[in-house]
Amino acid sequence: MLRFLKPYPNSRPAYTLIQNHLVDCRQISNQTLNEPAQPCVKTSIPGPKTLELLKELNSLQQAGSVQLFADYDKSFGNYFVDADGNEFLDAFTQISSVPVGYNHPHLLKAFEDDHNLKALINRPALGVFPSMDWPEKLKAVLLSVAPKGLSCVSTMMCGSCSNENAYKAAFMRYRTKERGGKLDFTLAEMNSCMLNMPPGAPKMSIMSFEGSFHGRTFGALSTTRSKPIHKLDCPAFDWPVAPFPRYKYPLSEHERENHLEDKRCIEQVEDLIEKQKKAGNPVAGIIVEPIQSEGGDHEASPEFFQKLQNICKAKGVALIIDEVQTGGGPTGKMWCHEHFNLPSPPEIVTFSKKMLTGGFYCNADFKAPHPYRIFNTWMGDPGKLILLERVLEVVKQENLLSLVCATGKVLKEGLHTLEKEFPNIINSVRGRGTFLAFNANSSQIRDKINNNLKSNGVLGGACGETAIRLRPALIFAPKHAEIYLTALRKTLKQL
Amino acid sequence: MLRFLKPYPNSRPAYTLIQNHLVDCRQISNQTLNEPAQPCVKTSIPGPKTLELLKELNSLQQAGSVQLFADYDKSFGNYFVDADGNEFLDAFTQISSVPVGYNHPHLLKAFEDDHNLKALINRPALGVFPSMDWPEKLKAVLLSVAPKGLSCVSTMMCGSCSNENAYKAAFMRYRTKERGGKLDFTLAEMNSCMLNMPPGAPKMSIMSFEGSFHGRTFGALSTTRSKPIHKLDCPAFDWPVAPFPRYKYPLSEHERENHLEDKRCIEQVEDLIEKQKKAGNPVAGIIVEPIQSEGGDHEASPEFFQKLQNICKAKGVALIIDEVQTGGGPTGKMWCHEHFNLPSPPEIVTFSKKMLTGGFYCNADFKAPHPYRIFNTWMGDPGKLILLERVLEVVKQENLLSLVCATGKVLKEGLHTLEKEFPNIINSVRGRGTFLAFNANSSQIRDKINNNLKSNGVLGGACGETAIRLRPALIFAPKHAEIYLTALRKTLKQL
Known part of the structure; x- marks a missing residue:
């Protein structure tokens, strides 16, 4: 209460x-x-x-x-x-x-509780020495609002590093599948990766959409396609970009054109996946915002997202939904992609902003196959989870989604x-x-x-x-x- | 008191x-x-x-x-x-x-102060709506312990994103110099960067050293060279790596060999800068830890760092010192590179860990030439600066460096x-x-x-x-x- x-x-x-x-x-x-x-x-x-x-x-x-x-x-x-x-x-x-x-x-009262205060002050290296209530906290807070079907979660510091780590999870999963599920590496892989060269540091890509924004660190920035000022003078990965629907409004008066626009974009996604594969730079994941935000608040229809998921499933490409801006309730649901009635859960959902902590949900297939691969010193911040817990209590208590x-x-x-x-x-x-x-x-x-x-x-x-x-x-x-x-x-x- | x-x-x-x-x-x-x-x-x-x-x-x-x-x-x-x-x-x-x-x-008492508590709870987008005491806070806390000669500071979330943003600052500075200081972009640059292609997304590199660790996001990871497990399956930039001295101990018994080892490494740094330039992938910055930490606690002599700085100055390459692990006092000085008696300040010094907030110091030349280029939603966290302020008070009061x-x-x-x-x-x-x-x-x-x-x-x-x-x-x-x-x-x- x-x-x-x-x-x-x-x-x-x-x-x-x-x-x-x-x-x-x-x-x-x-x-x-x-x-x-x-x-x-x-x-x-x-x-x-x-x-x-x-x-x-x-x-x-x-x-x-x-x-x-x-x-x-x-x-x-x-x-x-x-x-x-x-x-x-x-x-x-x-x-x-x-x-x-x-x-x-x-929220102002959160740290009156002595245990919470000590969790805030004693920020651990969560990947090495988490507090004894950390697994329970992850369940009670983050997993209590997890997108349906996603049972794993990793906390991060911000939206950019949430996306960067989601990309890493997608690349690891893709390569693990290519190895037939085997978890060991060849000597050639181990040596070449130290020189930033294939096969250890493979040529692989994350596809994103024109107008998208996924962050400003070099991996995230290579998928951001909203404005030149974010990207100028920064080296970028040779990763593909697909068109995202540009609808005419009001929607009810332009159903046919907008439907064709969906079709045009989806076809190019499919083409690009094939082209990338042939070019030896396969697409391991596609990242997409449920509503493109920084790029201009461009929507796409539930049908667009359903088709996008179908293609991803068919091609073995991970669907990464970037809910950094849309997540946490502002669309009237906890996660905007809940509006899309997807046939099955996406592989990965990233979050930050209103969630107060960065991080990503994923299904168990995308859990890193070895330790230290999805890792950093802090891996999030327990103080933010304490605040998020209280935010979610308020959201529920005051029926804020309604x-x-x-x-x-x-x-x-x-x-x-x-x-x-x-x-x-x-x-x-x-x-x-x-x-x-x-x-x-x-x-x-x-x-x-x-x-x-x-x-x-x-x-x-x-x-x-x-x-x-x-x-x-x-x-x-x-x-x-x-x-x-x-x-x-x-x-x-x-x- | x-x-x-x-x-x-x-x-x-x-x-x-x-x-x-x-x-x-x-x-x-x-x-x-x-x-x-x-x-x-x-x-x-x-x-x-x-x-x-x-x-x-x-x-x-x-x-x-x-x-x-x-x-x-x-x-x-x-x-x-x-x-x-x-x-x-x-x-x-x-x-x-x-x-x-x-x-x-x-530290436990830091948030008994109502103003501090509100700064913690109301985390702003520091690049858009910082609190009215933020400039003063940056001066009183971060600039009070700034490495000599570095008058600018940007706060970040963690060590990786501190380094990533330092690289961006180095790339921007390099390209701005190439433009003769002009601050506008060509249409070709603006269009090509949106496709991740030169000239807007130029082929340029950050050099790092064998055994170095600079983080795990894609830019930082491309400079990390400590262990395969961090890098495997992750695409990486085609950036160069130079040898870092591997000394024989005790140092006093191996002066001549270790001196030759310095020379070997420095010569390769110089060679690589030239090779990269000829290959059309010039080195905009070199990142180096004062003591390689995750990679095995490898030291280099003050003379090595002095020579490294000389080369950087001569070649117009930014020297980025990664003090994420060494900074904040554990070597007996606030910054480990103070032990090196460098002829002039490095261009950029990055920090995190013991500083509780990520970030980087730089000289005014490396301040981003336009807004929104060194930017993200949070750009740090005022709550961490409040704690750091208290840490620095304790360090001073208790003479902890001594x-x-x-x-x-x-x-x-x-x-x-x-x-x-x-x-x-x-x-x-x-x-x-x-x-x-x-x-x-x-x-x-x-x-x-x-x-x-x-x-x-x-x-x-x-x-x-x-x-x-x-x-x-x-x-x-x-x-x-x-x-x-x-x-x-x-x-x-x-x-």
């Missing part, structure tokens, strides 16, 4: 009218009761203190990506307070990585109304749950909207060339959706 | 005899006063509970590298307590990542005595501070020593083919050295 929770009105569904929407009372996060009533912007954005701090930080590192400096003592729930005292409704939440808002009391669906409905309907009201400025509203996006008619207008939204009290995120993405916390309620939509309407009118 | 500290006897040097060694009283860490008097092993190792837990963990992930399960509630100072209640003197400290021992009171030197002296002398006493079993005692190692006469004997040490109450680490490495915390005192040496003598006698 979470002590900070006020008792729910009663045990049966009770509905109330919030901002003109009928909402199940049980779906209001208690956390939001102590928030500001609305955003409050007092200075120009960025404000004078922020500009000073930016100068200071820029002397120590490249700080050109910094938007605002935060006052995390005062930020609360869905509200982000900056160094100049401005209060923003946060619909971006640290690039989608704050699951239950700022300063959630249940709140995401309710809020998402309000948001999406509101965005559809706005795209009809401002057809020359925005279009292509899309997404699942509160994981939503729309396009502006140009990059320039998109940037203007995103900047002006700040002056109107809302933090949003840009992605791709022309998209604005919504990435609120799971406690974002219909009342916040209304504030967001009001600020967006004001912003669009001001253009 | 650290409140938990008992007052030092007086402000002038005061010496006392501990285990037959004259020690400056100010050099005894107060933290060790509440430790067990000595190790206590009650069960066979691994004990019955550990074996049960191992089975459980193995069902969830490859757990073959796990040695013991820990009771972190009971572990204290230099003593590690396992699931079976055995108390070990820890001379390995989580692969060298616990700077001031288990459950240090000053303790490391005093303890290292006792340890090294004791190891020299033992290599004379057991010349057919161990040899080649080496290292700086408490960052010490010795070789066994075979891998088999090495493994036996390391295992039997556990039964005799001491946790040690293996590295390379035949080496045993000592990686105690900075609070390891002469009295612990004596316990270690006694256990080692007992172990060697038992063989």
